[in-house]
Each structure stands twice: as C-alpha cells, then as structure tokens.
Amino acid sequence: MLLKPNEVQKVANMFMNAAHEDEIELVNKLYEALKGGNKEEADRLMDEFIQDIEEHFSLEEEMMREAEFFAYPMHKAEHDNMRKEVAKVYEEWKKSKDASYVIKFLEEVFAPWIKLHVATMDSVTAIHIGD
Ligand SMILES: [Fe+2]
Numbered sequence: 001m002l003l004k005p006n007e008v009q010k011v012a013n014m015f016m017n018a019a020h021e022d023e024i025e026l027v028n029k030l031y032e033a034l035k036g037g038n039k040e041e042a043d044r045l046m047d048e049f050i051q052d053i054e055e056h057f058s059l060e061e062e063m064m065r066e067a068e069f070f071a072y073p074m075h076k077a078e079h080d081n082m083r084k085e086v087a088k089v090y091e092e093w094k095k096s097k098d099a100s101y102v103i104k105f106l107e108e109v110f111a112p113w114i115k116l117h118v119a120t121m122d123s124v125t126a127i128h129i130g131d
C-alpha cells in the first residue's frame with residue numbers, strides 16, 4: 001500500500017475529503033498493479049489517475065473561485081506544478097512502460113506531496129470554504 005487512508009488528513013469540506021479518498025484508493029490500486037508487474041491493469045489505471053488528478057484539482061479550484069478565496073493563486077500554482085509532474089510521468093510511462101520509474105515517482109514525489117498539500121493548502125482552503 002502506498003498511502004494508508006489515515007495518512008491523509010481530513011479537512012473541513014466533505015467534497016474535498018471524498019475526492020481525496022477516491023484518489024488514495026486509485027493510487028493504491030495503481031501502485032499494486034505496478035508492483036505486481038500487471039502492465040495492462042497499470043496502463044488502464046494510469047489513464048484513470050491522470051483524469052482523477054484533473055477532476056480533484058478542478059473541483060477545488062472551482063470552489064475557491066466561487067468562495068473568492070484569497071490564496072487561490074498560491075493553491076492553484078501548487079496544483080499546476082503537480083499537473084506538470086504527473087503529465088511528465090504519464091508520457092514517460094506511455095513511451096517506456098517502465099514500472100520502476102512510476103513507482104519511484106509515487107513513493108518519493110506524489111505520496112509526500114499529497115500528505116503535505118492536504119495538511120496545508122487544502123486544510124486552510126476547506127476552513128475558508130466551509131462544508
Ligand atoms: Fe485536494
């Protein structure tokens with residue numbers, strides 16, 4: 001398992017929590033498929049992953065714009081950096097089908113990032129937006 005559900009903090013908005021729970025579940029499935037050498041399943045889950053990231057980030061950005069949240073540009077900048085990283089890893093996977101490259105990204109970049117991002121940006125944003 002890459003991320004245990006309790007490793008990602010709950011925030012004060014249920015839509016954000018639901019998006020995070022779905023993403024953790026998906027990322028764990030992707031991680032298991034990569035670790036287990038199941039390339040077909042991993043390929044399908046990579047497509048889902050890139051789509052899920054976009055839905056998760058867009059949901060938060062839309063809520064922030066509606067609430068006229070002051071730190072929108074900062075929060076969106078963090079999303080945009082991760083969008084770029086994920087797009088790069090996705091392209092690399094499509095070219096090489098190198099599972100170890102994606103595993104390394106998930107372990108060393110994505111997992112620590114999501115924990116920190118949710119505990120900081122998302123949790124402050126959720127307090128401002130409310131439920
Ligand atoms: Fe989030």
Ligand SMILES: [Fe+2]
Pocket residue numbers: 057060075079117121122
């Ligand atoms: Fe966020």
